[in-house]
Amino acid sequence: MNRRTRKAAYQLAVFIIILTLLIYVNQPPSSTRTFAWSTVRYRTTARSLPAAHGVCPGLAKSKKPALVVSHVQSDGDTSWLTDSDLAKKYHLCIYDVDGSSPSSSSSVLRTPSNRAHEAMAYLTFLIDNYDAIPAPGAVFIHGNRWSWHNDAPDYDNAYLLAELNVERALEPAGYHNLRCDWSVSTCLPDMPPQGSMQMALQSKIDPWDARAASDAALPGALAAIFGRRDPAELVMLSRHEAVRAQCCAQFVVSKERIRSHSREEYVALRQWLLDGADAGTGAALNSGSGSRVVRGHGLAPKDDRVAGRIISYIWHILFLDVTGAAGRWGGSGGEGSAGMELDVLNRAACPSAQDCYCRLYGRCDLQCRSPGSCVGQYSIPPGYQVPGHGPKDEA
Helix, strand or coil: CCHHHHHHHHHHHHHHHHHHHHHHHHCCCCCCCEECCCCCCEEECCCCCCCCCCCCCCHHHCCCCEEEEEECHHHCCCHHHHCCCHHHHCEEEEEECCCCCCCCCCCCEECCCCCCCHHHHHHHHHHHCHHHCCCCCEEEEECCCECCCCCCCCCEHHHHHHHCCHHHHCCCCCEEECCCCCCCCCCCCCCCCCCCHHHHHHHHHCCCCHHHHHHHHHHHHHHHHHCCCCCCCCCCCCCCCCCCCCCCCCEEECHHHHCCCCHHHHHHHHHHHHHHCCCCCEEEEECCCCEEEEECCCCCCCCHHHHHHHHHCCHHHHHCCCCCCHHHHCCCCCCCCCCEEHHHHHHHHCCCHHHHHHHHHCCCCCCEEECCEECCCCCCCHHHCCCCCCCCCCC
């Protein structure tokens, strides 16, 4: 073999080795990887916790599902809830998130902070009413009646809530998002994984894109929130793995699924948001052998849009009954399984639009073009602006 041939063979061998390494490094992990996301393990070092100002009157004796409403002044008045048949169907728990309601009103439910959009109201309800959740469960919604993300042809949340069959919605797994159409969700298979290099680059190029910033921050947030009991447990997504989730933080959940987590877990999750509002606040992550204090790390992002969107990716992880019941969605998890198979969780989070419309709203026998869309049911309005009903919803 002459010198030129040897050099070419050497270069080819080096190329093959580098290519093999790149393929190995970038090979997606097994789709059946199991994540330890069943318990919130974040620990705060805050010296005091917020007082309870969100106890919903009469809830403990109610036989109706709670309707938990996150309301700010820009949502308009709440007469569409209080002066309608919705007040007969649901037990109303309306939270004043931005302090716009008169403080003298004894019926006003408060949150500790105007933080992370609807997440602060939802968590405050769960904490302050943990022992009073009614048997039929609870429905969580935003405070504006008309919004681009309401899954109705005219974007009317009053119509959706009137038609919603709470009992049927809870039948599969004790939780269901109120949206059926997959647009603006991460259910679509071509959505890039949250921790991917593409998403990280996009969040750097366009730091004002809350969607990109939230996606890029999600893997770290999951690790901070759920922690780990030992190094063998998986809590962080790889750059190839995606959490599939419906938009837009409006959902129904059963009493049993709410109570599957302790009150202290909801306190911890709310404190993760509150601690993140001040980067100087100390926080501790439970590491199994003890707690280690971190300052400015592992906390929720300061940007409300980013922090709120991260929590919107987590509701179904908290509430969907996939642990020990994976077989319903084709998983291998057995009874007593302590983790969640990601592909099972993703399938459960994104039911077909056809099944969803029929189960939740009684709209059956629809013509559906794809698993995530049915003819005449929903379309994104131009510029996310609902015609004739005020500014677009930023939640």
